[in-house]
Amino acid sequence: MTADLSPTAEQIRDARAHLAAIDPALAAIEAVTPEFPWRTAVPGFAGLLRLIVYQQVSLASAGAIWSRVEAGLGEVSPAKVLALEDVDLQGMGLSRPKVRYARAIAEAHVSGLCDLNALRHMSDDEASAALMAVRGIGRWTAETYLMFCEGRLDVFPAGDVALQEAMRWTDRAEIRPNEKQAYARAEAWKPYRAVAAHLLWRCYGAVKKGEIPPF
Template sequence: MREENDEDPNGMIRTEADIAEALAALTLADARLARIVEAAGSVPLRRSRTGLEGLLAIVVAQQVSRASADAIFGRLAAAVDLTDPAALLAVGDETLRSAGLSRPKQQTVRAVAAALAEGRLDLSRCASAPAEAAIAEMVAVRGIGVWTAECWLLFCAGHRDVFPAGDLALQAAVAHALDHDSRPTARRLTEIAEAWKPHRSVAARLFWAYYATIHRREIVPAAESPGPATPPESTAKSRKPASRPRRGSSKPLS
């Protein structure tokens, strides 16, 4: 396995080779994962836009279809420079509304832009910080929840050790793959994922890929009582299996 170097001190997930190396390490650490790797097939890299653009793409994609997210993001990018917090703060409400942003998403976009402009949020710092510190800094911004921060770290920053345990698709995939009778709560899934450190980001990718192979083909377990912890930005509001995992710039976990 390649050693981490001075140019990449945090061992970020940047290439398909990084995925392959992490999968090899995961199967050595947890023999149960070997059959899951085989069943899942290809585990894609799924790197997305970095920085502010990537964060905005995740916000835009929440609660809408992939096609709608792509269309909204395209209109927004055509109307304003999505890499410039000052430009986002200067743009009028009508422009954001015309692009297709709901009022809560408009508020989130402005809150993120203000935090960046005022120095309360530094995405470059978050990208290189330990996950816990990065998530804490991001969720301090109104409208950014833990799930959003985790997805940004995974797909935009390439962080190697993030596992969004509140994601319903991951809960369903782990339950099915590991033969649990019920879908684990977020807390329980966090405990399970401890065994996959420091490669939890690739473990998450693996279980999303596995989920895609069982979605709409097999019945996935119902939630443990009293039900799953639902992240603020979750696309699923019930105990039914989550919609197909969405990813990156359009559907953060698809």
């Protein structure tokens, strides 16, 4: 059984309190945003492949495809992926590009180019760089992997549109920040940028669901 690397509820509450104390603008969001669980996924090859499957498709479609991938592979491992032909992987619902990415991830892990089991012993920057060295892995994927699969507290996927929109609410801005601006703004939230991201996502979702009034 894989250990749960995500922070505890107490750690999240402490981090939220810290963020509210250091940033008055974020404090207004924090005060009305409900508690949230950490978004978790299994670390290693299966967790990274799942992130790839879920990219650029609806949650319902991604869930169905992932179920077929799990059933088709039996064990979600690099060896299982590399043992199959492209047509077999496509038969599970993977697009041609995602088949290439799945193979690239599997080959990188097996060759040692990006040993997914070793990432947790690297710094955030080192781990991000190792992931982005693999074909098909961009910065957003690397950062969300480190956040969801390894429970890291200080990564921030600034390219995420929902995060950018919630940041616009936070700063009462007319235009949401671009990726570069979002990274710069999030510097103030170190060493809990991942908690800030979860807070902003939860705020965004709560507004969309009508749980809290819009900003």
